[in-house]
Amino acid sequence: MAVTGLLFIGFLLVHMYGNLMILLGPEAFDEYAEHIRTVGEPMIPEKGVLWVLRIGLLASLVLHVWSAVTLWGRAGKARTTRYVMKRPGYGNFYAKAMRWGGLAILLFVIFHLLHLTTHTITFGEPEPTPAGRVLESFSQWWGVLIYVVAMVAVGMHLLHGIWGACMTLGLNTSLKRAEQIRFVSILVSTIIVVGFLIPPFAILLGLVK
Amino acid sequence: MKLALKIWRQDGPKDPGRMTRYDIDGVSEDSSFLEMLDLLNEQLIAKGEEPVAFDSDCREGICGMCGVVINGEAHGPERTTTCQLHMRSFKDGDEIVIEPWRADPFPVIKDLVVDRSAFDRIIQAGGFISANTGSAPDAHATPVPKDDADRAFMAAECIGCGACVAACPNGSGSLFMGAKITHLGELPQGQPERDARVIAMTEEHDHLGFGGCTNLGECTRACPKGIPLNVISQMNADLRHAGYGRR
Ligand code: HEM
Ligand code: SF4
Ligand code: FES
Numbered sequence: 001m002a003v004t005g006l007l008f009i010g011f012l013l014v015h016m017y018g019n020l021m022i023l024l025g026p027e028a029f030d031e032y033a034e035h036i037r038t039v040g041e042p043m044i045p046e047k048g049v050l051w052v053l054r055i056g057l058l059a060s061l062v063l064h065v066w067s068a069v070t071l072w073g074r075a076g077k078a079r080t081t082r083y084v085m086k087r088p089g090y091g092n093f094y095a096k097a098m099r100w101g102g103l104a105i106l107l108f109v110i111f112h113l114l115h116l117t118t119h120t121i122t123f124g125e126p127e128p129t130p131a132g133r134v135l136e137s138f139s140q141w142w143g144v145l146i147y148v149v150a151m152v153a154v155g156m157h158l159l160h161g162i163w164g165a166c167m168t169l170g171l172n173t174s175l176k177r178a179e180q181i182r183f184v185s186i187l188v189s190t191i192i193v194v195g196f197l198i199p200p201f202a203i204l205l206g207l208v209k
Numbered sequence: 210m211k212l213a214l215k216i217w218r219q220d221g222p223k224d225p226g227r228m229t230r231y232d233i234d235g236v237s238e239d240s241s242f243l244e245m246l247d248l249l250n251e252q253l254i255a256k257g258e259e260p261v262a263f264d265s266d267c268r269e270g271i272c273g274m275c276g277v278v279i280n281g282e283a284h285g286p287e288r289t290t291t292c293q294l295h296m297r298s299f300k301d302g303d304e305i306v307i308e309p310w311r312a313d314p315f316p317v318i319k320d321l322v323v324d325r326s327a328f329d330r331i332i333q334a335g336g337f338i339s340a341n342t343g344s345a346p347d348a349h350a351t352p353v354p355k356d357d358a359d360r361a362f363m364a365a366e367c368i369g370c371g372a373c374v375a376a377c378p379n380g381s382g383s384l385f386m387g388a389k390i391t392h393l394g395e396l397p398q399g400q401p402e403r404d405a406r407v408i409a410m411t412e413e414h415d416h417l418g419f420g421g422c423t424n425l426g427e428c429t430r431a432c433p434k435g436i437p438l439n440v441i442s443q444m445n446a447d448l449r450h451a452g453y454g455r456r
Contacts, residue, residue, distance in 0.1 A: 071379065071421045078313055078380025078420035084217075084228055085281040085306045087427075091378070095425050164424040170446025172439045 001067040002165035004060035009158065009188065011057060016195040022208055023199065026131035033130040065106070072099055094156035101157050108150040138203035147200050155193035159185055210236040210296060213304040214249065216261055219317050226317065228306075238297040242285065243268060243275060245296055262320040268292040270433065273368035276375065277321045278308040283372035283431040290370065290433045310375035314382075314417045325371050327417045328385060334413035335406035336389040338398050351397050361395035364388045366434040373428035373436075379420030384428035386410055387440030390447055404451035407444060411453075 018036070022029040039049045094101075114120040116133060123137035137143040162185035172178050202208050211234045219226030233252065236245050243265050250260035266274040270293040279285035285294045299305065309317050314327040353361075365388075373384035390407055393399030399406075415421075422441055429438045 071423060074415075075379035075381075075420040075423075078418055079311050080313055081311055083278060083281060083308055083311055084215075085278075085308070087281040087376070090281070091425055091427065095423075098423065160424070167422075167424040167438070167442045168445050170442050170449055172442035173446065174439060175437060178437075178439060 001064060001071075002168040004064040004067075005161050005165050007056070007060045008064070009162070009192070011053075012154075012192050012196075016192060019196060019199050022131060022134060023202060025208070026129070026135065029131040029134070030129050061106075065102075068099065068102060092160070095160040097153075097156055098160055101153050104153050105150070105157055108153070111146075112150070134199070135203055135208065138200040141204065144200045144204050148197060151193050151196050154196075155189045158189040158192060161185075162188055210234075210238060210299070210301045212236055212245075212299070212302070215304065215306045216321070217308045217317075218261070218320055219309075221319060222316055236296055238295070240296050241268070241292060242279070242294040242296065243292050262318075262322050264322050265292055271368060273370035276310060276370045276372050278310065278375055280306050283310070283375040284370075284433050288433060288435065290368075293433075310371055312371075312374045312380040312419070314380075314419050315371060315374065323371075325369070327419070328369050328371060328382070330417060331382065331386060331410050331413050332389065335402065335409035336393070338393060338402060340398065353396060357395045361392050364392035364395070364436065364440055367392070367432075367436050368434060370433060372431045372433060374419065376427045376431035377420065377422075378425060378427060379423055381422045381428075382414050382419040383422035383441045383444065384432060384436055384438070386414055387442075387444040388436045391440040391443045394443065394447060403447065407447040407451050408453055411444070411448060 018032055021032045036050055037047050111121070115123070115137070116130075119126070119133065122133070123140050123143040125136055127133045127136050138147075163181055166172055166181045166185075172181055199208070211232070214231045214233060215228050216231060217226055218229045231249060231253075233245070233249050236248060240248070243263070246261060246263055253260050263277060264274045266272040268275070270290040273290070275290055275292040276284055277291055279291070279294075284291050286298050287294055307321065309321045310323045310325075312323075315323040315325055317323050367385060367388035369385065371382075371385070374380060374382050377383075390410065393406065394403050424438070424441070426438050429436060
Protein backbone atom coordinates (compact mmCIF):
# COMPACT_ATOMS: atom_id res chain seq x y z
CA MET A 1 0.00 0.00 0.00
CA ALA A 2 2.71 2.40 1.04
CA VAL A 3 4.87 1.77 -2.02
CA THR A 4 2.04 1.97 -4.54
CA GLY A 5 0.68 5.04 -2.75
CA LEU A 6 4.04 6.77 -3.02
CA LEU A 7 4.15 5.87 -6.75
CA PHE A 8 0.78 7.60 -7.13
CA ILE A 9 2.15 10.68 -5.41
CA GLY A 10 5.07 10.71 -7.86
CA PHE A 11 2.59 10.40 -10.71
CA LEU A 12 0.42 13.19 -9.30
CA LEU A 13 3.40 15.55 -8.99
CA VAL A 14 4.39 14.92 -12.64
CA HIS A 15 0.77 15.19 -13.79
CA MET A 16 0.38 18.44 -11.86
CA TYR A 17 3.51 19.83 -13.45
CA GLY A 18 2.14 18.90 -16.88
CA ASN A 19 -1.17 20.60 -16.15
CA LEU A 20 0.57 23.80 -15.08
CA MET A 21 1.96 24.03 -18.64
CA ILE A 22 -1.38 25.43 -19.68
CA LEU A 23 -0.49 28.64 -17.87
CA LEU A 24 2.17 29.15 -20.56
CA GLY A 25 -0.55 29.02 -23.18
CA PRO A 26 -2.47 26.34 -25.10
CA GLU A 27 0.42 25.74 -27.51
CA ALA A 28 2.83 24.87 -24.72
CA PHE A 29 0.28 22.45 -23.25
CA ASP A 30 -0.42 20.77 -26.61
CA GLU A 31 3.30 20.49 -27.26
CA TYR A 32 3.74 18.83 -23.87
CA ALA A 33 0.81 16.45 -24.59
CA GLU A 34 2.43 15.62 -27.91
CA HIS A 35 5.82 15.16 -26.28
CA ILE A 36 4.64 12.55 -23.74
CA ARG A 37 3.40 10.51 -26.69
CA THR A 38 6.61 10.77 -28.66
CA VAL A 39 9.38 10.59 -26.01
CA GLY A 40 12.15 8.24 -27.02
CA GLU A 41 11.16 8.12 -30.69
CA PRO A 42 12.35 6.54 -32.91
CA MET A 43 14.02 4.12 -30.45
CA ILE A 44 10.70 3.58 -28.71
CA PRO A 45 7.43 3.43 -30.65
CA GLU A 46 4.84 6.19 -30.35
CA LYS A 47 3.07 6.19 -26.97
CA GLY A 48 5.52 3.49 -25.84
CA VAL A 49 6.62 5.29 -22.68
CA LEU A 50 3.04 6.38 -22.05
CA TRP A 51 1.80 2.80 -22.17
CA VAL A 52 4.55 1.54 -19.88
CA LEU A 53 3.50 4.18 -17.36
CA ARG A 54 -0.19 3.39 -17.83
CA ILE A 55 0.41 -0.31 -17.21
CA GLY A 56 2.57 0.49 -14.19
CA LEU A 57 -0.13 2.75 -12.76
CA LEU A 58 -2.83 0.18 -13.39
CA ALA A 59 -0.79 -2.56 -11.69
CA SER A 60 -0.18 -0.23 -8.71
CA LEU A 61 -3.86 0.56 -8.56
CA VAL A 62 -4.80 -3.11 -8.49
CA LEU A 63 -2.30 -3.81 -5.68
CA HIS A 64 -3.35 -0.72 -3.74
CA VAL A 65 -7.06 -1.53 -3.88
CA TRP A 66 -6.45 -5.21 -3.21
CA SER A 67 -4.51 -4.38 -0.02
CA ALA A 68 -7.20 -1.93 1.06
CA VAL A 69 -9.97 -4.46 0.56
CA THR A 70 -7.98 -7.13 2.44
CA LEU A 71 -7.48 -4.79 5.41
CA TRP A 72 -11.13 -3.81 5.33
CA GLY A 73 -12.17 -7.45 5.39
CA ARG A 74 -9.79 -8.32 8.24
CA ALA A 75 -11.14 -5.40 10.27
CA GLY A 76 -14.69 -6.67 9.76
CA LYS A 77 -13.76 -10.16 10.93
CA ALA A 78 -11.81 -8.87 13.93
CA ARG A 79 -14.91 -7.24 15.42
CA THR A 80 -18.14 -8.99 14.49
CA THR A 81 -19.99 -7.64 17.56
CA ARG A 82 -20.01 -3.86 17.43
CA TYR A 83 -19.98 -1.43 20.32
CA VAL A 84 -23.29 0.01 21.44
CA MET A 85 -21.55 3.34 21.94
CA LYS A 86 -18.69 4.82 19.92
CA ARG A 87 -16.23 7.28 21.39
CA PRO A 88 -17.74 10.73 20.86
CA GLY A 89 -15.74 12.54 18.18
CA TYR A 90 -13.51 9.58 17.44
CA GLY A 91 -10.81 9.77 14.77
CA ASN A 92 -9.63 12.43 12.33
CA PHE A 93 -12.28 13.06 9.67
CA TYR A 94 -9.76 12.62 6.87
CA ALA A 95 -8.39 9.36 8.26
CA LYS A 96 -11.87 7.92 8.67
CA ALA A 97 -12.60 8.76 5.04
CA MET A 98 -9.82 6.55 3.62
CA ARG A 99 -12.00 3.67 2.51
CA TRP A 100 -15.07 5.42 1.11
CA GLY A 101 -12.92 8.35 0.02
CA GLY A 102 -10.57 6.00 -1.81
CA LEU A 103 -13.49 4.45 -3.65
CA ALA A 104 -14.80 7.92 -4.51
CA ILE A 105 -11.39 8.82 -5.97
CA LEU A 106 -11.43 5.60 -7.99
CA LEU A 107 -14.80 6.59 -9.46
CA PHE A 108 -13.43 10.06 -10.18
CA VAL A 109 -10.41 8.59 -11.99
CA ILE A 110 -12.73 6.53 -14.23
CA PHE A 111 -14.84 9.62 -14.88
CA HIS A 112 -11.69 11.65 -15.50
CA LEU A 113 -10.35 9.14 -18.04
CA LEU A 114 -13.71 9.16 -19.85
CA HIS A 115 -13.54 12.94 -19.84
CA LEU A 116 -10.03 13.92 -20.87
CA THR A 117 -8.41 10.73 -22.12
CA THR A 118 -11.12 9.04 -24.20
CA HIS A 119 -13.29 12.17 -24.66
CA THR A 120 -16.41 10.04 -24.12
CA ILE A 121 -17.71 12.75 -21.81
CA THR A 122 -17.45 16.37 -22.93
CA PHE A 123 -18.16 19.53 -20.97
CA GLY A 124 -19.50 22.06 -23.47
CA GLU A 125 -18.42 21.87 -27.13
CA PRO A 126 -16.16 19.01 -28.35
CA GLU A 127 -12.67 20.34 -29.08
CA PRO A 128 -9.93 18.84 -31.27
CA THR A 129 -6.86 19.55 -29.07
CA PRO A 130 -6.00 18.61 -25.46
CA ALA A 131 -5.68 22.28 -24.49
CA GLY A 132 -8.96 23.10 -26.23
CA ARG A 133 -10.76 20.41 -24.24
CA VAL A 134 -9.29 21.60 -20.97
CA LEU A 135 -10.13 25.26 -21.71
CA GLU A 136 -13.67 24.41 -22.76
CA SER A 137 -14.26 22.17 -19.73
CA PHE A 138 -13.06 24.64 -17.15
CA SER A 139 -14.84 27.62 -18.59
CA GLN A 140 -17.95 25.97 -17.09
CA TRP A 141 -18.27 26.68 -13.37
CA TRP A 142 -19.68 23.20 -12.71
CA GLY A 143 -16.72 21.64 -14.54
CA VAL A 144 -14.43 23.39 -12.08
CA LEU A 145 -16.67 22.37 -9.17
CA ILE A 146 -16.43 18.65 -10.04
CA TYR A 147 -12.64 18.85 -10.08
CA VAL A 148 -12.56 20.91 -6.85
CA VAL A 149 -14.58 18.25 -5.02
CA ALA A 150 -12.36 15.51 -6.43
CA MET A 151 -9.17 17.29 -5.44
CA VAL A 152 -10.41 17.88 -1.91
CA ALA A 153 -11.04 14.13 -1.69
CA VAL A 154 -7.54 13.47 -3.03
CA GLY A 155 -6.06 15.94 -0.52
CA MET A 156 -7.77 14.22 2.40
CA HIS A 157 -6.64 10.81 1.16
CA LEU A 158 -3.06 12.05 0.89
CA LEU A 159 -3.09 13.72 4.28
CA HIS A 160 -3.57 10.40 6.01
CA GLY A 161 -1.97 8.36 3.22
CA ILE A 162 1.45 9.99 3.44
CA TRP A 163 1.44 9.69 7.23
CA GLY A 164 0.43 6.03 6.98
CA ALA A 165 3.00 5.25 4.30
CA CYS A 166 5.77 6.69 6.49
CA MET A 167 4.51 4.62 9.43
CA THR A 168 4.47 1.46 7.33
CA LEU A 169 7.93 2.12 5.92
CA GLY A 170 9.23 2.36 9.48
CA LEU A 171 10.18 6.05 9.30
CA ASN A 172 8.35 7.15 12.47
CA THR A 173 10.87 6.26 15.13
CA SER A 174 10.47 9.11 17.63
CA LEU A 175 8.01 11.78 18.71
CA LYS A 176 10.04 14.38 16.82
CA ARG A 177 9.96 12.28 13.65
CA ALA A 178 6.18 12.00 14.00
CA GLU A 179 5.91 15.80 13.92
CA GLN A 180 8.16 16.00 10.86
CA ILE A 181 6.08 13.37 9.05
CA ARG A 182 2.88 15.27 9.90
CA PHE A 183 4.44 18.42 8.49
CA VAL A 184 5.53 16.72 5.25
CA SER A 185 2.12 15.12 4.74
CA ILE A 186 0.37 18.49 5.13
CA LEU A 187 2.91 20.18 2.83
CA VAL A 188 2.78 17.61 0.01
CA SER A 189 -1.03 17.31 0.15
CA THR A 190 -1.39 21.09 -0.03
CA ILE A 191 1.05 21.41 -2.93
CA ILE A 192 -0.82 18.76 -4.91
CA VAL A 193 -4.31 20.13 -4.25
CA VAL A 194 -3.33 23.76 -4.92
CA GLY A 195 -1.16 22.85 -7.90
CA PHE A 196 -3.97 20.90 -9.57
CA LEU A 197 -6.54 23.59 -8.88
CA ILE A 198 -4.53 26.54 -10.25
CA PRO A 199 -5.23 25.73 -13.95
CA PRO A 200 -9.03 25.23 -13.61
CA PHE A 201 -9.40 28.47 -11.66
CA ALA A 202 -7.07 30.39 -13.97
CA ILE A 203 -9.23 29.24 -16.89
CA LEU A 204 -12.51 30.01 -15.13
CA LEU A 205 -11.29 33.51 -14.30
CA GLY A 206 -10.26 34.00 -17.93
CA LEU A 207 -6.52 34.26 -17.23
CA VAL A 208 -5.65 31.60 -19.85
CA LYS A 209 -7.00 31.96 -23.39
CA MET B 210 -23.92 10.43 43.30
CA LYS B 211 -26.85 8.97 41.45
CA LEU B 212 -26.09 7.15 38.21
CA ALA B 213 -27.88 5.27 35.44
CA LEU B 214 -25.69 2.36 34.36
CA LYS B 215 -26.20 0.50 31.11
CA ILE B 216 -24.17 -2.67 31.36
CA TRP B 217 -23.54 -5.52 28.93
CA ARG B 218 -24.88 -8.74 30.49
CA GLN B 219 -23.97 -12.07 28.93
CA ASP B 220 -24.41 -15.34 30.83
CA GLY B 221 -21.67 -17.20 29.02
CA PRO B 222 -19.68 -17.45 25.79
CA LYS B 223 -22.70 -18.81 23.86
CA ASP B 224 -25.30 -16.37 25.21
CA PRO B 225 -26.08 -13.57 22.70
CA GLY B 226 -26.05 -11.00 25.56
CA ARG B 227 -27.91 -7.73 26.07
CA MET B 228 -27.60 -4.26 27.59
CA THR B 229 -29.31 -3.95 30.98
CA ARG B 230 -30.06 -0.76 32.88
CA TYR B 231 -29.30 -0.39 36.60
CA ASP B 232 -29.96 2.71 38.70
CA ILE B 233 -27.55 3.22 41.53
CA ASP B 234 -27.49 5.80 44.30
CA GLY B 235 -25.05 6.77 47.04
CA VAL B 236 -21.86 6.46 44.97
CA SER B 237 -18.97 8.44 46.49
CA GLU B 238 -17.03 10.72 44.13
CA ASP B 239 -13.87 9.37 45.74
CA SER B 240 -14.60 5.76 44.97
CA SER B 241 -12.91 4.12 42.02
CA PHE B 242 -14.86 2.88 39.04
CA LEU B 243 -14.45 -0.72 40.18
CA GLU B 244 -15.58 0.16 43.73
CA MET B 245 -18.70 1.64 42.14
CA LEU B 246 -19.26 -1.72 40.41
CA ASP B 247 -18.59 -3.51 43.74
CA LEU B 248 -21.33 -1.38 45.32
CA LEU B 249 -23.71 -2.27 42.48
CA ASN B 250 -22.91 -5.96 42.93
CA GLU B 251 -23.56 -5.79 46.69
CA GLN B 252 -26.97 -4.31 45.93
CA LEU B 253 -27.66 -6.95 43.26
CA ILE B 254 -26.67 -9.78 45.61
CA ALA B 255 -28.91 -8.33 48.35
CA LYS B 256 -31.77 -8.40 45.87
CA GLY B 257 -30.92 -11.98 44.93
CA GLU B 258 -29.77 -11.08 41.43
CA GLU B 259 -26.67 -12.26 39.59
CA PRO B 260 -23.75 -9.82 40.17
CA VAL B 261 -21.99 -8.26 37.16
CA ALA B 262 -18.83 -10.19 36.32
CA PHE B 263 -15.76 -8.00 35.67
CA ASP B 264 -12.03 -8.59 35.87
CA SER B 265 -9.54 -6.97 38.19
CA ASP B 266 -6.44 -7.91 40.09
CA CYS B 267 -3.96 -5.30 41.31
CA ARG B 268 -6.36 -2.34 41.31
CA GLU B 269 -3.34 -0.10 41.13
CA GLY B 270 -2.94 0.22 37.37
CA ILE B 271 -0.10 -2.22 36.81
CA CYS B 272 -1.50 -5.65 35.97
CA GLY B 273 -3.73 -4.90 32.98
CA MET B 274 -6.66 -7.10 34.02
CA CYS B 275 -9.43 -4.58 34.51
CA GLY B 276 -10.30 -2.94 31.20
CA VAL B 277 -13.85 -2.22 30.10
CA VAL B 278 -15.23 0.24 27.55
CA ILE B 279 -16.93 3.16 29.28
CA ASN B 280 -19.13 5.46 27.18
CA GLY B 281 -17.33 4.29 24.04
CA GLU B 282 -13.83 4.80 25.44
CA ALA B 283 -11.52 1.99 26.48
CA HIS B 284 -10.75 2.53 30.20
CA GLY B 285 -13.08 5.54 30.20
CA PRO B 286 -12.49 9.27 29.87
CA GLU B 287 -9.07 9.60 31.59
CA ARG B 288 -5.70 8.29 30.47
CA THR B 289 -5.52 5.56 33.07
CA THR B 290 -6.71 2.04 33.75
CA THR B 291 -10.33 1.37 34.72
CA CYS B 292 -9.25 0.54 38.28
CA GLN B 293 -7.50 3.91 38.59
CA LEU B 294 -10.44 5.84 37.18
CA HIS B 295 -12.43 7.64 39.85
CA MET B 296 -16.07 8.59 39.98
CA ARG B 297 -15.17 12.28 40.21
CA SER B 298 -14.60 12.03 36.45
CA PHE B 299 -18.38 11.70 36.13
CA LYS B 300 -21.27 13.96 37.11
CA ASP B 301 -24.23 13.26 39.36
CA GLY B 302 -27.09 11.95 37.23
CA ASP B 303 -24.82 10.72 34.40
CA GLU B 304 -25.72 7.78 32.24
CA ILE B 305 -22.74 5.43 31.90
CA VAL B 306 -22.59 2.76 29.19
CA ILE B 307 -20.27 -0.13 30.10
CA GLU B 308 -19.26 -2.75 27.53
CA PRO B 309 -16.57 -5.44 27.36
CA TRP B 310 -13.56 -5.20 24.98
CA ARG B 311 -14.98 -5.99 21.54
CA ALA B 312 -12.63 -8.04 19.40
CA ASP B 313 -13.17 -11.55 18.09
CA PRO B 314 -9.73 -12.75 19.30
CA PHE B 315 -10.87 -11.60 22.80
CA PRO B 316 -14.11 -13.59 23.22
CA VAL B 317 -16.46 -12.63 26.05
CA ILE B 318 -16.48 -15.21 28.86
CA LYS B 319 -19.16 -13.56 30.94
CA ASP B 320 -20.61 -10.03 31.16
CA LEU B 321 -17.59 -7.71 31.04
CA VAL B 322 -14.92 -10.41 31.28
CA VAL B 323 -13.04 -11.28 28.10
CA ASP B 324 -10.42 -13.92 27.40
CA ARG B 325 -7.19 -12.11 26.53
CA SER B 326 -5.05 -15.23 26.19
CA ALA B 327 -4.56 -14.33 22.50
CA PHE B 328 -1.99 -11.80 23.82
CA ASP B 329 -0.20 -14.62 25.65
CA ARG B 330 0.01 -16.54 22.38
CA ILE B 331 1.61 -13.56 20.67
CA ILE B 332 4.16 -13.37 23.50
CA GLN B 333 4.77 -17.14 23.31
CA ALA B 334 5.46 -16.78 19.59
CA GLY B 335 8.45 -14.51 20.16
CA GLY B 336 8.01 -11.89 22.86
CA PHE B 337 10.84 -13.18 25.01
CA ILE B 338 14.61 -13.56 25.11
CA SER B 339 16.33 -16.92 25.49
CA ALA B 340 18.71 -16.06 28.32
CA ASN B 341 21.06 -18.35 30.13
CA THR B 342 19.81 -18.76 33.64
CA GLY B 343 22.13 -18.60 36.62
CA SER B 344 22.97 -15.90 39.07
CA ALA B 345 21.96 -12.37 38.09
CA PRO B 346 24.74 -10.62 36.12
CA ASP B 347 26.13 -7.32 37.36
CA ALA B 348 24.03 -4.40 36.18
CA HIS B 349 26.96 -2.85 34.32
CA ALA B 350 28.07 -6.11 32.67
CA THR B 351 26.23 -5.16 29.46
CA PRO B 352 26.36 -1.41 28.88
CA VAL B 353 23.23 0.11 27.32
CA PRO B 354 23.19 3.67 25.93
CA LYS B 355 20.87 5.91 27.95
CA ASP B 356 18.57 6.78 25.03
CA ASP B 357 18.09 3.10 24.17
CA ALA B 358 17.42 2.23 27.80
CA ASP B 359 14.87 5.05 28.04
CA ARG B 360 13.04 3.95 24.90
CA ALA B 361 13.07 0.30 25.99
CA PHE B 362 11.71 1.34 29.37
CA MET B 363 8.99 3.47 27.79
CA ALA B 364 7.87 0.50 25.68
CA ALA B 365 8.17 -1.89 28.63
CA GLU B 366 5.49 0.07 30.43
CA CYS B 367 2.85 -1.80 28.39
CA ILE B 368 0.76 -3.85 30.82
CA GLY B 369 -0.94 -5.96 28.16
CA CYS B 370 -4.39 -4.68 29.02
CA GLY B 371 -5.74 -4.83 25.48
CA ALA B 372 -7.23 -1.33 25.41
CA CYS B 373 -5.39 -0.72 22.15
CA VAL B 374 -7.26 -3.59 20.49
CA ALA B 375 -10.55 -2.51 22.07
CA ALA B 376 -10.15 1.05 20.79
CA CYS B 377 -8.83 0.19 17.33
CA PRO B 378 -11.49 0.42 14.60
CA ASN B 379 -9.63 -2.43 12.87
CA GLY B 380 -9.34 -4.57 16.02
CA SER B 381 -5.57 -4.63 15.60
CA GLY B 382 -3.08 -5.59 18.32
CA SER B 383 -0.25 -3.65 16.68
CA LEU B 384 0.40 -1.22 19.54
CA PHE B 385 0.80 -4.05 22.04
CA MET B 386 3.02 -5.97 19.64
CA GLY B 387 5.03 -2.89 18.72
CA ALA B 388 5.59 -2.16 22.41
CA LYS B 389 7.03 -5.64 23.04
CA ILE B 390 9.16 -5.54 19.89
CA THR B 391 10.54 -2.10 20.71
CA HIS B 392 11.14 -3.01 24.34
CA LEU B 393 13.23 -6.08 23.48
CA GLY B 394 14.69 -4.70 20.26
CA GLU B 395 16.24 -1.65 21.93
CA LEU B 396 18.32 -3.77 24.30
CA PRO B 397 21.43 -5.84 23.58
CA GLN B 398 19.81 -8.94 25.07
CA GLY B 399 17.05 -8.74 22.47
CA GLN B 400 19.30 -8.72 19.41
CA PRO B 401 19.96 -12.44 18.69
CA GLU B 402 16.26 -13.19 18.22
CA ARG B 403 15.23 -9.80 16.86
CA ASP B 404 14.44 -10.82 13.26
CA ALA B 405 12.78 -14.11 14.14
CA ARG B 406 10.77 -12.40 16.90
CA VAL B 407 9.12 -9.79 14.75
CA ILE B 408 8.17 -12.31 12.08
CA ALA B 409 6.83 -14.90 14.52
CA MET B 410 4.84 -12.37 16.54
CA THR B 411 3.21 -10.64 13.57
CA GLU B 412 2.35 -13.97 11.94
CA GLU B 413 0.75 -15.21 15.16
CA HIS B 414 -1.13 -11.91 15.56
CA ASP B 415 -2.60 -12.16 12.06
CA HIS B 416 -3.34 -15.85 12.49
CA LEU B 417 -5.30 -15.16 15.69
CA GLY B 418 -7.64 -12.91 13.74
CA PHE B 419 -6.57 -9.44 14.88
CA GLY B 420 -7.05 -6.76 12.23
CA GLY B 421 -4.32 -4.87 10.37
CA CYS B 422 -3.08 -1.44 11.41
CA THR B 423 -4.16 1.56 9.33
CA ASN B 424 -2.23 4.07 11.46
CA LEU B 425 -5.30 5.83 12.86
CA GLY B 426 -3.89 6.28 16.36
CA GLU B 427 -6.99 5.39 18.39
CA CYS B 428 -4.84 2.82 20.26
CA THR B 429 -2.28 5.27 21.57
CA ARG B 430 -5.06 7.61 22.64
CA ALA B 431 -6.68 4.84 24.70
CA CYS B 432 -3.46 3.35 26.09
CA PRO B 433 -3.28 3.90 29.87
CA LYS B 434 0.51 3.82 29.66
CA GLY B 435 0.80 6.32 26.81
CA ILE B 436 2.66 3.93 24.49
CA PRO B 437 3.32 6.08 21.39
CA LEU B 438 2.39 5.11 17.84
CA ASN B 439 6.05 5.02 16.81
CA VAL B 440 6.44 1.53 18.31
CA ILE B 441 4.25 0.31 15.42
CA SER B 442 6.52 2.02 12.92
CA GLN B 443 9.46 0.38 14.73
CA MET B 444 7.78 -3.00 14.26
CA ASN B 445 7.40 -2.27 10.53
CA ALA B 446 11.04 -1.20 10.32
CA ASP B 447 12.09 -4.45 12.04
CA LEU B 448 9.89 -6.45 9.68
CA ARG B 449 11.52 -4.85 6.68
CA HIS B 450 14.95 -5.39 8.18
CA ALA B 451 14.12 -9.04 8.84
CA GLY B 452 13.38 -9.39 5.12
CA TYR B 453 9.75 -10.26 5.67
CA GLY B 454 8.11 -11.20 2.39
CA ARG B 455 11.46 -11.99 0.82
CA ARG B 456 11.69 -15.45 2.36
C1 HEM C 1 -7.75 19.26 -11.41
C2 HEM C 1 -7.26 18.09 -11.49
C3 HEM C 1 -6.86 17.37 -12.77
C4 HEM C 1 -6.79 17.79 -14.08
C5 HEM C 1 -7.06 19.17 -14.64
C6 HEM C 1 -6.36 16.67 -14.84
C7 HEM C 1 -6.18 16.69 -16.24
C8 HEM C 1 -5.87 15.57 -16.98
C9 HEM C 1 -5.76 15.54 -18.41
C10 HEM C 1 -5.93 16.75 -19.33
C11 HEM C 1 -5.46 14.27 -18.79
C12 HEM C 1 -5.26 13.73 -20.20
C13 HEM C 1 -3.87 13.93 -20.67
C14 HEM C 1 -3.71 13.48 -22.11
O1 HEM C 1 -4.62 12.82 -22.65
O2 HEM C 1 -2.67 13.81 -22.70
C15 HEM C 1 -5.37 13.48 -17.58
C16 HEM C 1 -5.06 12.14 -17.53
C17 HEM C 1 -5.04 11.38 -16.35
N1 HEM C 1 -5.27 11.83 -15.06
FE1 HEM C 1 -5.74 13.70 -14.54
N2 HEM C 1 -6.20 15.60 -14.01
C18 HEM C 1 -6.49 16.00 -12.73
C19 HEM C 1 -6.44 15.24 -11.56
C20 HEM C 1 -6.15 13.88 -11.52
C21 HEM C 1 -6.11 13.07 -10.34
C22 HEM C 1 -6.38 13.57 -8.94
C23 HEM C 1 -5.80 11.80 -10.71
C24 HEM C 1 -5.58 10.55 -9.90
C25 HEM C 1 -5.80 10.38 -8.65
C26 HEM C 1 -5.64 11.83 -12.11
C27 HEM C 1 -5.33 10.73 -12.86
C28 HEM C 1 -5.18 10.73 -14.22
C29 HEM C 1 -4.87 9.56 -14.97
C30 HEM C 1 -4.67 8.16 -14.40
C31 HEM C 1 -4.77 9.98 -16.30
C32 HEM C 1 -4.48 9.10 -17.49
C33 HEM C 1 -3.05 9.06 -17.84
C34 HEM C 1 -2.95 8.26 -19.08
O3 HEM C 1 -3.10 8.82 -20.15
O4 HEM C 1 -2.74 7.06 -18.95
N3 HEM C 1 -5.85 13.10 -12.59
N4 HEM C 1 -5.63 14.31 -16.48
S1 SF4 D 1 -0.04 -0.92 24.39
FE1 SF4 D 1 -1.17 0.21 26.02
S2 SF4 D 1 -3.32 -0.24 25.56
FE2 SF4 D 1 -2.13 -1.79 24.45
S3 SF4 D 1 -1.97 -3.53 25.85
FE3 SF4 D 1 -0.15 -2.26 26.22
S4 SF4 D 1 -0.75 -0.90 27.92
FE4 SF4 D 1 -2.66 -1.76 27.12
S1 FES E 1 -6.74 -4.16 38.10
FE1 FES E 1 -4.63 -4.19 37.58
S2 FES E 1 -4.48 -2.63 36.11
FE2 FES E 1 -6.53 -2.40 36.80
